[in-house]
Every structure is written in C-alpha cells, then in structure tokens.
Amino acid sequence: MIRLLLADDQALVRGALAALLDLESDLEVVAQVGRGDEVVEAARASGAEVCLLDIEMPGLTGIDAAAELRRELPGVRSLIVTTFGRPGYVRRAIEAGASGFVVKDTPARQLADAVRRVHSGLRVIDPDLAAESLIDGPSPLTGRERELLTYALDGSPVATIAARVHLSEGTVRNHLSAAIGKTGATTRSEAARIAQDRGWL
Amino acid sequence: MIRLLLADDQALVRGALAALLDLESDLEVVAQVGRGDEVVEAARASGAEVCLLDIEMPGLTGIDAAAELRRELPGVRSLIVTTFGRPGYVRRAIEAGASGFVVKDTPARQLADAVRRVHSGLRVIDPDLAAESLIDGPSPLTGRERELLTYALDGSPVATIAARVHLSEGTVRNHLSAAIGKTGATTRSEAARIAQDRGWL
DNA sequence: ACCTCACCGTGACACCTGTCATCGAGTGGG
DNA sequence: CCCACTCGATGACAGGTGTCACGGTGAGGT
Incomplete structure (x- = not known):
C-alpha cells in the first residue's frame, strides 16, 4: 500500500x-x-x-x-x-x-x-x-533580469517597476534591454511572456 | 441514472x-x-x-x-x-x-x-x-476594441496589431486608447489584462 | 594581482505610444 | 428626419521606450 x-x-x-x-x-x-x-x-x-x-x-x-x-x-x-x-x-x-x-x-x-x-x-x-x-539549456537571465521581467509581465511602465524595486529608471531599462536581447524579443512584454513560457521566471 | x-x-x-x-x-x-x-x-x-x-x-x-x-x-x-x-x-x-x-x-x-x-x-x-x-455589468467594449485587446494581450507593438487586422496604425491606437479609458488602465497591456480578468475577451 | 561578470547609474538619440481634435460614412432608434 | 453611436482615418504633440556608449563598484575565479 x-x-x-x-x-x-x-x-x-x-x-x-x-x-x-x-x-x-x-x-x-x-x-x-x-x-x-x-x-x-x-x-x-x-x-x-x-x-x-x-x-x-x-x-x-x-x-x-x-x-x-x-x-x-x-x-x-x-x-x-x-x-x-x-x-x-x-x-x-x-x-x-x-x-x-x-x-x-x-x-x-x-x-x-x-x-x-x-x-x-x-x-x-x-x-x-x-x-x-x-x-x-538553463536560464540565461541574471537575477535582476528575472526579477524585473516578473514585474514587466503585466505590462507595467518602466517608471512603476523602477519605483517598486527602488532603482533608477535608466537601470531598469538597461536590465530589461538585456533581457529582451537574451529572449530574442523586441519589447519587454514579449520578453516577459517568452521567459515565462520557458519557465525562466 | x-x-x-x-x-x-x-x-x-x-x-x-x-x-x-x-x-x-x-x-x-x-x-x-x-x-x-x-x-x-x-x-x-x-x-x-x-x-x-x-x-x-x-x-x-x-x-x-x-x-x-x-x-x-x-x-x-x-x-x-x-x-x-x-x-x-x-x-x-x-x-x-x-x-x-x-x-x-x-x-x-x-x-x-x-x-x-x-x-x-x-x-x-x-x-x-x-x-x-x-x-x-456587461462588457462596455465595442467589437473592435475587444478584438484589438486580444491581440494586445501579449504586448505586441501597435504596428504588428495594425498589420494583422489591416487597419491604420493611428486607428488601432485610437481604439486601444478608448479601451484603456474604459478599463481604467494606463497602457494597452494593462487594459488587456483587466479586460481578460473580467471575462470581456 | 588580474580578469570576468553581474550590478547600478547617466546621458543621449531614434522610435513607439497614448491622447486629443477633427473628419467622414454607415446604422439604428426616437 | 435627426440624433447618437460605432467605425475608420489623419495629424500633431508630449511623454514613454529601447538602444548604445560609457563609467564605476564589488564578488569570485585564475
């Protein structure tokens, strides 16, 4: 049994x-x-x-x-x-x-x-x-990139995300830009969706 | 039985x-x-x-x-x-x-x-x-608004959506702007998410 | 010590997006 | 008939976004 x-x-x-x-x-x-x-x-x-x-x-x-x-x-x-x-x-x-x-x-x-x-x-x-x-292969995303992508999942503006993690707006843009490159996307929403589909979040 | x-x-x-x-x-x-x-x-x-x-x-x-x-x-x-x-x-x-x-x-x-x-x-x-x-209450969205929101769900750029439905880019922006107003959102991604949560799509 | 890499930030630039004003066509109700 | 509404479109503008270049810090590996 x-x-x-x-x-x-x-x-x-x-x-x-x-x-x-x-x-x-x-x-x-x-x-x-x-x-x-x-x-x-x-x-x-x-x-x-x-x-x-x-x-x-x-x-x-x-x-x-x-x-x-x-x-x-x-x-x-x-x-x-x-x-x-x-x-x-x-x-x-x-x-x-x-x-x-x-x-x-x-x-x-x-x-x-x-x-x-x-x-x-x-x-x-x-x-x-x-x-x-x-x-x-394993996720190519760094910790920050993963974190910011989860906040970007619902399409929040960069300013909102920046405020939530207490970072500069430019920094958030840079991290997200890196994530967009790694996922092959063209917008942060698309990148977030792709990352989620692959289980990277 | x-x-x-x-x-x-x-x-x-x-x-x-x-x-x-x-x-x-x-x-x-x-x-x-x-x-x-x-x-x-x-x-x-x-x-x-x-x-x-x-x-x-x-x-x-x-x-x-x-x-x-x-x-x-x-x-x-x-x-x-x-x-x-x-x-x-x-x-x-x-x-x-x-x-x-x-x-x-x-x-x-x-x-x-x-x-x-x-x-x-x-x-x-x-x-x-x-x-x-x-x-x-029932969905306040018009047919077009609902359709465009479904395409906006994944965060596609306006240009992509416009091409998919054979409409002008400006028209798509207008419809989405209306939908953003009706949902109380500030971006089309957020509007799409809200509409989906309420079962309007 | 050196190098690598993730991390944080600034500034600048081209482009995209949301909003508004305005127009015309079609549809249906009072 | 006229009004209200939806749909499609254009143009313009402020603000948001993605990209790039550059600089600096600190942790970890050789």
Whole structure:
C-alpha cells in the first residue's frame, strides 16, 4: 500500500485525483492540501511516501515544496503534476529533488503507474519535455533580469517597476534591454511572456 | 441514472473527474472529449443528459459549445466547470443557455449535487460570482476594441496589431486608447489584462 | 594581482505610444 | 428626419521606450 499526499490549489481537481487514485488497490491517499506551505507538515503527520505536487499554488511553489521535502523528509519522494510543461520547470524540479514530472495532459491511466515507479525509486519524466529542457539549456537571465521581467509581465511602465524595486529608471531599462536581447524579443512584454513560457521566471 | 458527458482538454483532470463522478451510484459518465468542437457530436452519440464543460478548450470554447448544444440538442443541459471565475464568463455562459456555473475551487463533494440539480432543471451558479457579475455589468467594449485587446494581450507593438487586422496604425491606437479609458488602465497591456480578468475577451 | 561578470547609474538619440481634435460614412432608434 | 453611436482615418504633440556608449563598484575565479 503506497501512501500518497495530494497538493493542488483547486479543490475539485484535488478531490477528483483522489478518487482516481483510490481506485487502485495498491494506492491510498492519506493527505490532501491546497497550499504549498502545508505540504511538509501534512506529509510528516500522515506518513506519506509519495507527494503529488502541483506547481502553481498559494504560499509555496510545488517545486519549492519538493525542495523543502528533500531537506526535511528525505525518504519521501515527490512527483510534480502540473498544467504547464515549461522546459525550465522540468530542470528546476529535478534540481529541487523531485523524482518525477508529469503534465496534466497525460492519460489518466498512466498516473498510477507513474506513482508506482516513483515509489520504487525510478525517475518519471515526460520524454518530450526532457528533450526540450535539454536543448533549451538553463536560464540565461541574471537575477535582476528575472526579477524585473516578473514585474514587466503585466505590462507595467518602466517608471512603476523602477519605483517598486527602488532603482533608477535608466537601470531598469538597461536590465530589461538585456533581457529582451537574451529572449530574442523586441519589447519587454514579449520578453516577459517568452521567459515565462520557458519557465525562466 | 443520469448520463454525463465530460469536456476538458486536460486528460488527467478529465479522467479524474470521471472517477469522482462514477463513485456516485446515480451518475454515469458516458462520454469524454478533449475539444469543444466534439461536444455536440459526442453528446448525440452517447445520449448524454448533462454536459460538464470546461471553458478553455481547443476548437471551441465551453461557452460556445453550450450555445451549440442549446441549438442542436435542446433537451441536454450544460454545466460549466472552469478554473477562472471571471464575472463576464458567468454572464456569457447563462446567455449561451448553460444551466450552471461552477469553479474548480469548489469542494469535490458538491459537484455531484450540482449535477443532480442541473439535471432536475434547476440553475446552479456560484453565489459570489453571480453577485460580481451583476455589479460589474456587461462588457462596455465595442467589437473592435475587444478584438484589438486580444491581440494586445501579449504586448505586441501597435504596428504588428495594425498589420494583422489591416487597419491604420493611428486607428488601432485610437481604439486601444478608448479601451484603456474604459478599463481604467494606463497602457494597452494593462487594459488587456483587466479586460481578460473580467471575462470581456 | 588580474580578469570576468553581474550590478547600478547617466546621458543621449531614434522610435513607439497614448491622447486629443477633427473628419467622414454607415446604422439604428426616437 | 435627426440624433447618437460605432467605425475608420489623419495629424500633431508630449511623454514613454529601447538602444548604445560609457563609467564605476564589488564578488569570485585564475
């Protein structure tokens, strides 16, 4: 009997996944949480062996939750289950110590198998995403560039961004210009979108 | 026995919802599709009585699929099940003839009840969303403004948008300026984001 | 010690963007 | 019929934006 923890901010999806996995005779959902920062505590209390983690969650990212699990409960394995198969996500998930990465597009019947493999110590990674993540390479963005791009995501004017990070307007423009060059974009909005698509933010 | 059709582009979520609903003794999932433009055909072939429709789907929106169902198979009821509880979505869903609107944040155990109510002819609408949708009013955007805003969503330069719709650059700027005023924004990117949040696109 | 690189800043320049005034054509309601 | 509204367009202007050149600091590697 493999003991599972589910972390997803959408209650309906969480409950549905629980129903799906409980159909398997060798799987048992022992905990469910809707926030990233509740994962470790719930995992400890429930004695979960495998944690299925969504990435977009309030409190803490699924990837960050996987890193925390690695530190606090090294015996627990984590499997990222997410909507967005962004190349950078795969890389960061593996670096955070996750044992698997599955997108929500995969057929439902394959999920239980992925869980079993992760539980037995194998790595489960979507082959297409692994390839993309390799050819793409790691993020070329510096810390500042990444930070400023996240603020540029909604199309804020440079002045607003500069005020938010307490920097000169010219400096912000320069960092963003560098980011635009690295992403191959022509405007900061486009650069921000591209960076997000690749999981660089 | 209520016969259900599930439409959601994420196979895992679709399968999980099927597992969840099949646990109920009076419900039966008789069809599953991953595209909006396959809904009507599948509903006809399977004899579904209630269709659970996601909004974001390839081919056709869940809302548009509900409208098509209304026309082609008036006896079939539709229940929108979506991630985003945008006020404009609720309004458009009801206008399209949907009988219910539920966000994926709601507890899993409430879904089956929602399905039963819809099947018995009642309307099921998230009360918070209904209120928001009322105070918000309908979209103030004209057709052109809405169209141009969708192209502005990714931060494209005005010149690119103008070329795409075969309009003068100045005209595009004027329409976008109007949209910026109506949304209370200061840039077209912000206006586009606000309009999308309210379900005006 | 030297080099590299990320970081912060200034100034200048060409270009893009948002706003406003103004025009004409078409549509539908009172 | 006239009015209100949308749509398309032009021109002009202030201000925002992207790029480049240049300078300076500090951390880390050789």
